[in-house]
Amino acid sequence: MxxxxxxxxxxxxxxxxxxxxxxxxxxxxxxxxxxxxxxxxxxxxxxxxxxxxxxxxxxxxxxxxxxxxxxxxxxxxxxxxxxxxxxxxxxxxxxxxxxxxxPRLDLKQNPLAEANGLAFLDTHYYGGIKPYQWVALPLALHGVVVKTDGTVVEVNVGDDEGDPVFCVTDLLIHLASKQMGKKASEAVEGEDLDILVGNRPLVAAGSDDGDAEKEPVKAFVLKLLAEKYDMTEEDFLSAEIEAVPAGRARDLGFDRSMVIGxxxxxxxxxxxxxxxxxxxxxxxxxxxxxxxxxxxxxxxxxxxxxxxxxxxxxxxxxxxxxxxxxxxxxxxxxxxxxxxxxxxxxxxxxxxxxxxxxxxxxxxxxxxxxxxxxxxxxxxxxxxxxxxxxxxxxxxxxxxxxxxxxxxxxxxxxxxxxxxxxxxxxxxxxxxxxxxxxxxxxxxxxxxxxxxxxxxxxxxxxxxxxx
Known part of the structure; x- marks a missing residue:
């Protein structure tokens, strides 16, 4: 039929x-x-x-x-x-x-880390995904941070005009011969879906903050989070923040007959x-x-x-x-x-x-x-x-x-x-x-x-x- x-x-x-x-x-x-x-x-x-x-x-x-x-x-x-x-x-x-x-990427409870001058947020994927689809993709962060006094702070960054976006990095093709020989399910592992969120170090003249000196990029990210959301690193413990594709759904096709989103x-x-x-x-x-x-x-x-x-x-x-x-x-x-x-x-x-x-x-x-x-x-x-x-x-x-x-x-x-x-x-x-x-x-x-x-x-x- x-x-x-x-x-x-x-x-x-x-x-x-x-x-x-x-x-x-x-x-x-x-x-x-x-x-x-x-x-x-x-x-x-x-x-x-x-x-x-x-x-x-x-x-x-x-x-x-x-x-x-x-x-x-x-x-x-x-x-x-x-x-x-x-x-x-x-x-x-x-x-x-x-x-x-x-399906999406959820931030872990202790997500923020610095490595070699780059700051990342660690994630745990939610639902059935193909991890390789989530690399080199502009991402937005949406969710809430709940502080110990009960205050709920909404997080929404990456979808408004002028917002920055985030991404999971990918391996350049020139060095990927071993990766390309793996099964698709193994090419990108779930534990590697870390979101790149910063590269600029905190420069604080006369500061005696040892953590800021050891991890200055992470420190600068935390400074920005404190200014925008009044949150500390501890507040990630009671946060529910999701990384999702950035951008609006749109018409698809010359005839605009479909929706992609x-x-x-x-x-x-x-x-x-x-x-x-x-x-x-x-x-x-x-x-x-x-x-x-x-x-x-x-x-x-x-x-x-x-x-x-x-x-x-x-x-x-x-x-x-x-x-x-x-x-x-x-x-x-x-x-x-x-x-x-x-x-x-x-x-x-x-x-x-x-x-x-x-x-x-x-x-x-x-x-x-x-x-x-x-x-x-x-x-x-x-x-x-x-x-x-x-x-x-x-x-x-x-x-x-x-x-x-x-x-x-x-x-x-x-x-x-x-x-x-x-x-x-x-x-x-x-x-x-x-x-x-x-x-x-x-x-x-x-x-x-x-x-x-x-x-x-x-x-x-x-x-x-x-x-």
Whole structure:
């Protein structure tokens, strides 16, 4: 079965809406390169559309009713939006779930060092990366420094016009004969992903600072950090600073049909899920939920990952406030729910055709992708959606005129991957993976099609209204 290209069906109104959505998406992923930034931006957008903090309703004992909209935040890195529907929650929810973390380089807790007149920040990579892709690449630093008095200082340098950038150095080709003979996985080792941040020594006339004399470049970096962020070297211990590719996402291609940018896995699905949730003006038939979580790239662990109790606890609070409190009704609501695990899929790349099975691959420009199962080596670690649920999703997409396709993550035994889908499926709810096809997934710069972004938004909106 060959799915037609979505571009062929668009009229001028569609193209205008597509470009508007793409422009807003480019702004979102360019301005929010960390999970903290994404969460804060989502809360700001939600409040503009009438969402209110759930914790205030809980504190005040304020009941929730049909049409009410609330948001909840977990440690500043995961969040959930709920638009209360017309039916009792115990009859089920319609849920969109995506993740807002992306592969990157994290600064270690004791990162700053000087060697031979150069200052470096040591890193530990986060998520699945190819280390050689991160050398000789302009990097920005984003994150927070939390001081012992509780003060939170935001760090954001490398993306504003006029900012300096940083990089991991590479070995010149003239001396790289041994390196070039290594396997790609060994050419650049993770421990060597040190970020170059300075070369100028501190010159302090009459100073008796022995450390400054021994490591003057490091001392000058610390002086600059103290002036800009009022931080000391000790403050790195309680900092979360991420090194990410510097620069804005941009249109790609002569025809401007694609987007190239950092972090599209999975912020392309997070943003379209958010846009679909916020597009619901009237109370939906079933309560609509958008949950955006952290830590998917490292197993959905921790207090902000999907495997935490954040989602379940938040639902328990909401059900209490709508008058459906109690563990049994909560279990009934979760088991009766339907979910789209909104995560990206591997786009077919003709340059690497050997790892794909063509008739079960996702193609850029052919619309929203559904993966009945993911996993690897015999579907290991996968949620596998039922045929009945797939049929229902097909009907919803067809009725809404959404272009969609189905795919697997490459050839059998070629690899594979996973999403958050298997975690909410433990409640007994119907879950299927759906998202946008991506080229160069997990590379510093990833590629998506504007048509697929548009169809994802339309598909997610149709799901929230009709599932």
């Amino acid at each position: 060959e799915r037609d290209v979505a571009w062929k069906k668009y009229d001028e109104a569609d193209l205008e809406a597509l470009e508007q959505l793409a422009a807003e998406y480019i702004d979102f992923i360019s301005d929010n390169k960390t999970e903290r930034a994404c969460a804060a931006a989502v809360v700001a957008q939600a409040e503009e559309r009438g969402y209110r903090p759930l914790d205030e309703a809980v504190r005040d004992g304020r009941a929730l009713a049909t049409g009410d909209k609330v948001w909840a935040l977990a440690h500043g890195k995961a969040l959930m939006l709920a638009h209360i529907g017309q039916k009792p929650l115990a009859e089920g929810l319609n849920i969109l779930g995506a993740h807002i973390d992306s 950092y972090g599209q896995d999975d912020r392309v699905c997070a943003y379209t899920s958010l846009a679909a949730q916020l597009a619901l003006d009237d109370a939906p038939e079933k309560t609509a939920v958008c949950v955006l979580v952290d830590k998917e790239e490292i197993g959905s662990v921790g207090a902000t990952g999907m495997a935490s109790q954040f989602f379940e606890n938040t639902m328990a609070e909401i059900m209490e406030l709508v008058g459906e409190g109690g563990p049994l009704l909560l279990r009934r609501a979760l088991a009766a729910s339907s979910m789209l695990s909104s995560d990206v899929s591997a786009g077919f790349d003709p340059a690497y055709a050997s790892v794909f099975e063509t008739k079960n691959s996702a193609f850029l420009g052919h619309g929203l992708v559904f993966n009945k199962y993911t996993g690897s080596r015999g579907k290991s670690g996968s949620n596998d959606a039922s045929a009945e649920y797939v049929a229902r999703i097909r009907r919803i997409m067809d009725d809404a005129g959404v272009s969609f396709q189905t795919a697997e993550l490459g050839r059998v035994d070629a690899g594979g991957g996973g999403t958050i889908a298997y975690i909410p499926a433990k409640y007994g709810m119907n879950v299927i993976d759906s998202g946008v096809a991506v080229l160069s997934m997990h590379a510093p710069w990833e590629v998506t099609s504007k048509a697929d972004i548009y169809e994802a938004f339309k598909g997610y909106e149709a799901f929230l209204k009709n599932a």
